Amino acid sequence: MKKEIKLYNAFFPVWLIMLSPKILLIVLPANFAIDFLVIFLSSKYLKLTDSSKIAKENVIKTWIFGFIADIVGAIILLHSPIIVNAFGYSSWWMKNIANAIFGNPFSSIYSFIFACACVIISGFLIYLLNYHCNFKYNDLTEKQKKAICLALAVFTAPVLFFLPPSLLYGW
DSSP states (O other), X not given: OOOOOOOOOTTSXXXXXXXXHHHHHHHHHHHHHHHHHHXXXXXXXXXXXXXXXXHHHHHHHHHHHHXXXXXXXXXXXXXXXXXXXXXXXXXXXXXXXXXHHHHOGGGOHHHHHHHHHHHHHHHHHHHHHIIIIISTTSSOOHHHHHHHHHHHHHHSSOGGGGOOHHHHHTO
């Protein structure tokens, strides 16, 4: 008989759930589909004739760069108490930001702003990685590349950083 495991640790950030194999079976194809859709629709919006070709050629790198950017944002969220402790602000940080981030980012204006900053950092990385690495050698104009990369940054930024673990765990 299998024992059901529930995680009720307040310091278990919701985005680490993505590391669970069961969740990855949903997250990986969903992110792939969203990345493809954003590239395809932004290419259509720009009135490019080969939108499906552009999406097919770029979706895998976009997908990988998206995960890299999300992981960087998650590492910043997860390791912020350690970093701040080095500067002597650990008690204020834990009280006003870290506990709220790991519980409910909407419970404190500080934690909400910090979560916003981490989402923006991840979105910015999505833009940079795609612009400088993925779409660098495409036959698109600079304006078209920037538009597609901006659409990717805006529509694929990790807004799950705002999802309170209490919704998942029933706290």
